[in-house]
Amino acid sequence: MHLQGSLFDQTDQLRLGPLDGIRRTHLGSGAWIDVLPGWLTGSDALFEQLAAEVPWRAERRQMYDHVVAVPRLLAHYRAGEPLPHPVLTEARDALSAHYADELGEPFTTAGLCYYRDGRDSVAWHGDRIGRGAREDTMVAILSVGTPRDLLLRPAGGGETVRRPLGHGDLIVMGGSCQRTWEHCVPKSNRAVGPRISVQFRPHNVN
Ligand SMILES: O=C(O)CCC(=O)C(=O)O
Secondary structure, eight states, X not given: OOOOOOTTOOOSOOEEXXXXXXXXEEEETTEEEEXXXXXXXXXXXXXXXXXHHSOOEEEEEEXXXXXXXXXXXXXXXXXXXXOSSHHHHHHHHHHHHHTHHHHSSOOOEEEEEEEOSTTOOEEEEOOOSBGGGTSOOOXXXXXXXXXXXXXXXXXXXXXXXXXXXXXXXXXXXXXXXXXXXXXXXXXXXXXXOOEEEEEEEOTTBO
């Protein structure tokens, strides 16, 4: 499945906009999301470059008595490791500066997920390996390629919030979001094109 470019993002020139336009929604229980549609312009060109050049890993996981393929490709960049494109370094640093007072520490790591088509997905979870299990924190996600729904729901059950994310959109999950809410990218029956998400996290949040 090829990426169908956005009609609104027909430039090859990569540019991050200002973060002042970001809008916060309080979800309850101390969780919030900040959303900025189209933060990165020229994002289709970035999608193509990341899809072609990142050393993607296909992982396998034990599921009951089977080993199954994880339905998406992955790459991970630890603190201090060069990111696969300079605009991602710029994005991480801009996010660290914007949230410095509230977060009290920089974003240091980057996880990349490549959803090749609607069969790729990630199940409901919170990022609770490490400090996200005990402390308020933030996870910032820049999405490029075809929009896919990111769903959020209270960990104890409740109404689901849906945010379609692609083509340079930014979402930041903050406060208690990783502990008190869960998120997922569900499979889609429609013929959806590919999407890459780049998740920036502070030290020891996974
Ligand atoms: O692709 C996304 O936007 C979400 C990724 C995610 O939740 C994860 O990798 O933990």
